[in-house]
Amino acid sequence: MNERQLPTFEEDQFNEVSKKNLETAGTETIDLDYLFHPELTESGSYDVGDIRHEALGKLLQAVPLPVFLVDDSLRIKLLNRAAQTILREAPGLIGSSLPSHFQSSNVRQKVLSAIKYTFQQRKSLIVEGRLRIGTPPIWGRMHVRSVRIGPRRLALVLIEDLTAEKELVVTQKYRKLVHLVPVGIAEFGLKHPFSRDLDTAEALDLIMDAKLLDGNRSFAIMQGYKTIEKLQGVALKTLFPFQVKGEDYYRAWIDQGLPVSSVETREVDRSQEVGYFENVLISNVEEDRVLGIWAVRRDITNQRRLEDRVRRSEKIEALVSLAGGIAHEIRNPLGICSSAAQFLMEDDISSELRKEYAEKIRSSVRRASEIIEDLLCFARPRTESDRAPVRLIPTIREALRIGLNNRPEYEIELSLSDCADEEVIVMGNVGLLQQVFRNLFINAFSAMPSGGRLTISVEKTGDEFVVRISDTGCGIEEKDLGRIFDPFYSAAPKGKGVGLGLSIAYSILKEHSGNIEVQSKYQEGSTFSVRLPRFGI
Numbered sequence: 001m002n003e004r005q006l007p008t009f010e011e012d013q014f015n016e017v018s019k020k021n022l023e024t025a026g027t028e029t030i031d032l033d034y035l036f037h038p039e040l041t042e043s044g045s046y047d048v049g050d051i052r053h054e055a056l057g058k059l060l061q062a063v064p065l066p067v068f069l070v071d072d073s074l075r076i077k078l079l080n081r082a083a084q085t086i087l088r089e090a091p092g093l094i095g096s097s098l099p100s101h102f103q104s105s106n107v108r109q110k111v112l113s114a115i116k117y118t119f120q121q122r123k124s125l126i127v128e129g130r131l132r133i134g135t136p137p138i139w140g141r142m143h144v145r146s147v148r149i150g151p152r153r154l155a156l157v158l159i160e161d162l163t164a165e166k167e168l169v170v171t172q173k174y175r176k177l178v179h180l181v182p183v184g185i186a187e188f189g190l191k192h193p194f195s196r197d198l199d200t201a202e203a204l205d206l207i208m209d210a211k212l213l214d215g216n217r218s219f220a221i222m223q224g225y226k227t228i229e230k231l232q233g234v235a236l237k238t239l240f241p242f243q244v245k246g247e248d249y250y251r252a253w254i255d256q257g258l259p260v261s262s263v264e265t266r267e268v269d270r271s272q273e274v275g276y277f278e279n280v281l282i283s284n285v286e287e288d289r290v291l292g293i294w295a296v297r298r299d300i301t302n303q304r305r306l307e308d309r310v311r312r313s314e315k316i317e318a319l320v321s322l323a324g325g326i327a328h329e330i331r332n333p334l335g336i337c338s339s340a341a342q343f344l345m346e347d348d349i350s351s352e353l354r355k356e357y358a359e360k361i362r363s364s365v366r367r368a369s370e371i372i373e374d375l376l377c378f379a380r381p382r383t384e385s386d387r388a389p390v391r392l393i394p395t396i397r398e399a400l401r402i403g404l405n406n407r408p409e410y411e412i413e414l415s416l417s418d419c420a421d422e423e424v425i426v427m428g429n430v431g432l433l434q435q436v437f438r439n440l441f442i443n444a445f446s447a448m449p450s451g452g453r454l455t456i457s458v459e460k461t462g463d464e465f466v467v468r469i470s471d472t473g474c475g476i477e478e479k480d481l482g483r484i485f486d487p488f489y490s491a492a493p494k495g496k497g498v499g500l501g502l503s504i505a506y507s508i509l510k511e512h513s514g515n516i517e518v519q520s521k522y523q524e525g526s527t528f529s530v531r532l533p534r535f536g537i
Contacts, residue, residue: 030145030146030147030148030156057078060078060080061080061081063080063082063158064082065082065158065159065160065161066079066080066082066083066085066086066133066158066159067079067080067082067083067156067157067158067159068083068098068156068157068158069147069154069155069156069157070098070115070154070155070157071152071154071155072119072153072154072155074097074098074099074112074115074116075095075096075097075098076093076094076095076096076097076098077094077095077154078094079093079094083159086133086159087101087133098111098115098157099111099112099115101133102131102132102133103132103133104132107129107130107131107132110127110129111127111142114127114142114144115144115155115157117144118144118145118146118155119146119153119155122146123146124143124144124145124146125142125143125144126141126142126143126144127141127142127144128140128141128142128162131159133159138161138162138163139161139162139163139165139166140159140160140161140162140163141159141160141162142157142158142159142160143156143157143158143159143160144156144157145157145158178215178216179216179217181216181218182218183218183296183297183298184215184216184218184219184220184221184222184223184295184296184297184298184299185215185216185218185219185294185295185296185297186212186214186215186216186219186228186231186239186294186295186297187212187213187214187215187292187293187294187295188210188211188212188213188236188292188293188294188295189210189211189212189213189292190206190207190210190290190291190292190293191206191209191210192206193289193290193291194206194289194290195288195289195290196257196258196285196288196289196290197288200251200254200255203254203290204247204250204251204254207236207250207254207293208235208236208237208247208250209235209236209237210235210236210292210293211232211233211234211235211236212228212231212232212233212234212235212236212239213232213292214228214232215228215231215295216228218297219231219295219297222277222297222299223239224269224270236293236295239295240279240281240295249263253281258283258285258290259283260280260281260282261280261281262278262279262280262281263278263279264276264277264278264279264300265277265279274301275299275301276299276300276301276303276304277297277298277299277300277301278297278298278300279295279296279297280295280296280297280298281293281294281295282294282295282296330368330371332364332367333364333365333367333368334364334368336360336361336364337360337361337364337365340357340358340360340361340364341357341361343357344357344358344361386429387427387428387429388427388428388429388430389425389426389427389535390425390426390427390428390429390430390433390535391424391425392424392425392426392433392458392465392467392532393424393458395430395433395434395437396437396456396458396467398434399434399435399436399437399438399441400412400437400441400456402434402438403437403438403441403442403445404441404445411451411452411453411454412454412456413453413454413455413456415455415456415457415458423460424458424460424465425534425535425536426465426512426532426533426534426535427512427533427535428512428532429512432508432511432512433508433512433532435504435505435508436504436505436508436509436530437467437469437530439501439502439504439505440469440501440502440505440528440530441454441469442501443501443502443528444469444471444473444526444528445471446473447471447473447474447475447525447526448471448472448473448474452471452472452473452525453471453472454469454470454471455468455469455470455471456468456469456470457470460534463533463534464514464531464532464533464534465531465532465534466529466530466531467529467530467532468527468528468529468530469527469528469529469530470525470526470527470528471525471526471527472524472525473525473526474522474523475520475521475522475523475524475525475526476518476520476522476526477522478522481518481520484502484518485502485503485506485516486503487503509530509531509532512532512533513532513533514530514531514532514533515530515531516528516529516530516531517529517531
């Protein structure tokens with residue numbers, strides 16, 4: 001197993017496991033003299049390397065685990081074939097420092113401490129953790145034992161590779177977790193690994209033909225089966241066709257470098273029940289080579305049904321509110337017309353009163369007509385045929401002039417933020433855009449009945465212009481912020497506003513591929529930000 005596939009354990013765990021696995025097997029050093037000829041050990045001037053021809057040397061060479069004999073200066077005096085293999089038979093191993101062969105400074109320090117402890121205390125140690133001695137890294141258990149050969153004391157170091165055992169434990173935990181989670185998980189195998197820069201068509205064939213290797217029961221149930229075994233060997237393109245756009249989706253995924261990708265699907269099962277699923281594809285990539293595909297599938301049917309019910313409820317609520325607003329606004333002028341008409345039916349009224357009542361009828365009809373026009377503008381503000389390049393600054397100034405209507409109590413400031421008048425051009429209908437800003441200015445003036453400061457700024461941000469209109473008025477309460485663009489919704493006192501101005505502005509801007517946002521603090525003021533695409537971008 002390579003480094004990337006190895007279960008990752010923090011090196012600090014090495015220290016913790018070391019303490020947990022500390023074993024004291026007495027303080028006596030093991031005497032190995034009986035494994036040698038007496039003349040070798042009694043001379044006191046032998047080379048430890050010479051013992052490889054003795055019984056102990058032959059025994060160490062036969063051990064399939066890496067074994068080192070280390071002196072009190074931590075230098076290797078003898079190592080067996082398994083130890084040479086793990087260190088890739090690098091030259092100059094004899095006489096080199098054993099801790100220096102561990103590639104992590106943290107682990108080097110722990111190994112050094114363990115060997116020194118054995119020399120000082122003459123106690124055995126067993127330490128376990130993530131080791132990297134040579135390549136690849138392993139999850140290892142290191143046994144350190146004090147031994148004596150003649151007058152010399154040495155440390156016998158043996159390293160067990162527990163990686164396979166650790167991987168098995170991790171795999172078992174992973175499989176248990178996979179089968180417990182309420183989402184579908186499946187693994188797909190490729191015919192053969194491929195590089196991420198492979199031709200799109202070739203990569204597409206390999207991915208579409210990837211076969212299901214394993215998965216959990218949740219995945220099987222979402223596909224209409226009781227066990228995952230029924231799906232083993234089925235191609236990815238069969239389980240994730242993504243309807244008509246399937247091939248285009250996979251091509252785009254490949255061209256983007258196979259990132260984690262999610263797509264929602266609407267599916268009909270065998271009993272003709274409609275279900276909604278979120279499907280996530282994850283490529284198993286190692287060193288820029290694709291080894292396989294993981295698929296995660298989540299049933300979001302109940303979530304979508306709940307969202308649909310909420311949307312329907314909101315639509316009904318909005319319709320009721322709209323109908324109530326229309327009825328209220330139309331009923332008032334109709335009531336005036338009805339009353340005036342009754343007076344006109346009297347024979348003994350003067351000509352002056354007759355004219356007055358006729359004027360009331362005319363103005364009420366005009367008011368009703370204006371409300372209907374506003375509603376039509378809110379519902380259908382499309383003006384594709386009437387659009388042309390519009391200079392935004394003169395449009396704002398004209399809307400301000402109409403909305404201000406000689407009100408000296410307001411202080412007005414217009415800043416362009418490095419934009420010249422002639423540069424601020426958008427594509428649209430000048431009349432409708434003027435209506436947007438006029439409605440916003442009237443709204444700001446209404447929030448400042450005793451006067452205040454109105455600030456208008458225009459700036460260029462990326463591929464759009466942003467017009468910010470700020471007032472120092474009463475602001476908007478937080479509970480009202482989510483509804484200010486609803487038709488006929490108004491926080492103004494009765495008779496002070498119909499509640500269509502912001503709704504119309506919102507609708508017009510959407511038709512101009514723009515947007516409107518609001519920030520407000522109650523009793524301090526509001527800022528409306530209008531965003532419109534720059535012309536020619």
